Amino acid sequence: MNRIRTLTAALLVGALAPAAFADTLKLDARAPVAVPQTGYLKLGTATSPKGETLAANSQYLLKDGKPxxxxxxxxxxxxxxxxxxxxxxxxxxxxxxxxxxxxxxxxxxxxxxxxxxxxxxxxxxxxxxxxxxxxxxxxxxxxxxxxxxxxxxxxxxxxxxxxxxxxxxxxxxxxxxxxxxxxxxxxxxxxxxxxxxxxxxxxxxxxxxxxxxxxxxxxxxxxxxxxxxxxxxxxxxxxxxxxxxxxxxxxxxxxxxxxxxxxxxxxxxxxxxxxxxxxxxxxxxxxxxxxxxxxxxxxxxxxxxxxxxxxxxxxxxxxxxxxxxxxxxxxxxxxxxxxxxxxxxxxxxxxxxxxxxxxxxxxxxxxxxxxxxxxxxxxxxxxxxxxxxxxxxGQQRPVLTKLRPFHYFLRDYGGQLATMTVRQPERSPANPADLQTPRWSVRSNGDSGFLFFNNHVRQYPMPTQTATQFEVQLPGGTVTLPSAPVDIPNGAYFVWPLNLDLDGVKLRYATAQPVVRVDAGAYGIVHVFATTAGIPAEFALPDGVKTLERDSRLQRVGTSNGRAVSVLLLSPEEAEQLSVLNIAGQRRLVFSNQQVWVADGKLQLRGVGPQALQAAVFPALSKPRAAGLHVEQDGGLWQQLVVAGDNTQPALQVSVTRKAGNAPKVLKGGLAGAAVQPVPEAFATAATWALKLPAKPAAGAEDVLLELDFVGDIGRVFSGTTMLDDWYYNGQKWQIGLRQFKLKPGAELQLSVLPLRADAPVYIDAAHRPAFAAGQTQVAELRGARLLTVRRVSITP
Structure with missing residues (x-):
């Protein structure tokens, strides 16, 4: 993992006037929030033996009486x-x-x-x-x-x-x-x-x-x-x-x-x-x-x-x-x-x-x-x-890294958001097919709220929303953001705060997404935000206009009870590396491209393949210990934890055992009147490969993944006559953890791939649908097969 980059942003405070000729998107959020109603839902016992409570009203859930x-x-x-x-x-x-x-x-x-x-x-x-x-x-x-x-x-x-x-x-x-x-x-x-x-x-x-x-x-x-x-x-x-x-x-x-x-x-x-x-x-x-x-x-x-x-x-x-x-x-x-x-x-x-x-x-x-x-x-x-x-x-998929920042946002700010009412802008799309009108809303309660925006629609490029500003009318006055019109690109989506309390420091707005609040001990209170790609990160604070040093990592915005209150601004890529974990009794930021979690009081770090296991931690652990662990403080905030990689990946022997026959035509029928899966006898036409595992198990591996990259209709993996797993081809690589099957060293598996016919009436995304050559009627191809070790280290903090 590359060391965390120096983070930069301009922080602005005070009343910021909108630029002339901006395409201002307006929303009125001055109406009061309705009072939640109780007593309608017939709930079960809401109190635990420790006196903890869990309930629901007409608007939100409550845990221990709090939203x-x-x-x-x-x-x-x-x-x-x-x-x-x-x-x-x-x-x-x-x-x-x-x-x-x-x-x-x-x-x-x-x-x-x-x-x-x-x-x-x-x-x-x-x-x-x-x-x-x-x-x-x-x-x-x-x-x-x-x-x-x-x-x-x-x-x-x-x-x-x-x-x-x-x-x-x-x-x-x-x-x-x-x-x-x-x-x-x-x-x-x-x-x-x-x-x-x-x-x-x-x-x-x-x-x-x-x-x-x-x-x-x-x-x-x-x-x-x-x-x-x-x-x-x-x-x-x-x-x-x-x-x-x-x-x-x-x-x-x-x-x-x-x-x-x-x-x-x-x-x-x-x-x-x-x-x-x-x-x-x-x-x-x-x-x-x-x-x-x-x-x-x-x-x-x-x-x-x-x-x-x-x-x-x-x-x-x-x-x-x-x-x-x-x-x-x-x-x-x-x-x-x-x-x-x-x-x-x-x-x-x-x-x-x-x-x-x-x-x-x-x-x-x-x-x-x-x-x-x-x-x-x-x-x-x-x-x-x-x-x-x-x-x-347990494989970590790329989508998880996109979702985590939202989860951490809800963990720290969800209680506030739960009480907020949805506000509709003056202009909103007439229907989901309207791709021109900006897609946004605000949820607010009093003068506090969050602005939600989306400019991403699956498989449909969205227009850049040019020269855009938002004007949100709140009971205490209008908030206009950002200070100057910006272009919001295709694919952008975000949550921006309005009148957010940063431990006593009033943030009128930010054009960056709040992620998490951390009590960082001697560093004070740190509020972590993520930038929106292509949009300058502005922070409007109450006591004058300030531009913080662009090279500072923690950017101080005020004090609370004698302690520093700072902002840590992450790029979108850094936000995707972030996990927030409680380690040794303290909430910490852990940055890694690999999986991190806590078990038995220890930081767990797990990766796939030959690469080194790496993480950066803030605040630093006192004396992290593990076999092969290298610890380094990079001169800034981040404590680097590294365990060397292992280039001795197990070898998989692959050989063709049967060429594909002519797959039968895919029929339509069933309750949907659409393509139905071929009958079992159709698999007689499948191409097959022998996959021989190494004679010695991978030393120190928690698991070994069999990764298959094939093109065809349906893939199946067998151990003898027992099917271990199956897969419909869709362009996604197929991975199977082998530990659960308790296979013997040197065991031989069989992969069968039913050919995909060119005339099959099935939907596959255009990016992954095979390009059949002239005269080609079907495909059953194994593009790659390999074994990947899953390595895990437990780090005592």
């Missing part, structure tokens, strides 16, 4: 090796996640009638215990219908074959009662009221079915069964999109949105998605892939002023579906955050934050959603990668 705007991330315990849970939950905490959510897939625990399986990778009790140890709260999504791209939505075959589901049929509800009782037993002693981390449960999923014994009646019946099973929790939620139906007041709706629709049938680019456009009149995003069709508006529309705006399924990636294989960019995801927060979201929930793999059922039965089992979509049998910020084996 709380947390970040929630989905991680499916039964789709991950239990041996990885502890480290991965700690990684999620380090990334700024406050709550981990997980489905309980019924057919993962009771695939056949009779006893339930809660052992090994299905041990819900242990997973929740480890989440608590990592400092995470937990929301358990109970089902019984979960979807989650699982077979029959997670309901076992023997239930689907025998009786009506998703309603109050007595036989079905008898089995649901047993399921809920089992889940309740797993969570015993781990609920909030017991001092545990479980603060909420979700009932059913994407439920918009009406009729006798359905609709509100069914959700009410499920809640009664949850309570009967002992699941008395502060929050009961249901998904609020696609015309959902529920008993108002008994549950709280949660919302979501995705930057593309892999469940769509189009083989072309989709129109601009509303997840990149601010919403001022509704909380309900567009199509989120519900399996049933709504015929009228749902309860969430009429509940808007009674319940807080909570999110559960904002996609930090997308699932792979056979007919549509969207590969999103990190900016496609990160640009959603200012939009959703600026639209009023007061709990930001991701689905999925951590990828996984489906377990294989009895006799090798796939437990995935498929057209063969009557599902709407075809998904891989095993892979549930989801392009998630943390991959199935």
């Amino acid at each position: 709380w705007l947390p970040v929630m991330g989905e991680y499916h315990f039964s789709r991950a090796p239990a041996s990885q849970w502890a480290a991965e939950l700690q990684l999620m905490k380090a990334a700024g996640i406050d709550i981990v959510a997980s489905y309980v897939f019924w057919n993962h625990h009771q695939e056949l009638p009779g006893a339930f399986n809660w052992k090994g990778n299905r041990d819900l009790h242990r997973f929740v215990q480890l989440a608590q140890a990592a400092g995470l709260k937990v929301v358990v999504r109970l089902g019984p219908w979960a979807h989650g791209e699982s077979r029959y939505g997670g309901i076992p075959d023997w239930v689907v074959d025998k009786m009506p589901t998703r309603g109050n049929d007595p036989e079905y509800m008898g089995h649901v009662e047993k399921l809920y009782a089992e889940i309740g037993a797993q969570l015993k002693g781990l609920l909030w009221k017991d001092g545990g981390p479980v603060i909420g449960v979700q009932l059913e999923n994407e439920y918009n079915i009406r009729g006798a014994g359905r609709g509100e009646e069914h959700i009410s019946a499920l809640k009664k069964l949850a309570l009967k099973a002992g699941m008395d929790v502060p929050l009961y939620t249901v998904t609020g999109w696609d015309g959902t139906v529920y008993p108002s007041g008994e549950v709280t709706p949660v919302f979501g949105g995705y930057p593309d629709e892999p469940w769509a049938t189009s083989t072309k680019e989709l129109p601009p998605k509303e997840t990149h456009a601010f919403r001022f009149d509704t909380r309900v995003s567009g199509d989120l892939g519900a399996q049933t069709q709504a015929h009228q508006p749902g309860t969430a529309e009429t509940d808007k002023d009674k319940v807080p705006f909570l999110g559960a399924e904002y996609g930090p990636g997308l699932p792979a579906m056979y007919r549509r294989r969207t590969l999103v960019s990190p900016d496609d995801i990160a640009a959603m955050l200012p939009v959703q927060l600026g639209s009023g979201v007061n709990l930001f929930g991701y689905y999925m934050f951590h990828g996984g793999r489906n377990p294989v059922g009895v006799g090798g039965t796939g437990l995935e959603e498929s057209t063969l089992s009557g599902g709407y979509n075809d998904v891989p049998r095993i892979s549930y990668d989801f392009q998630a910020p943390l991959g199935p084996d």
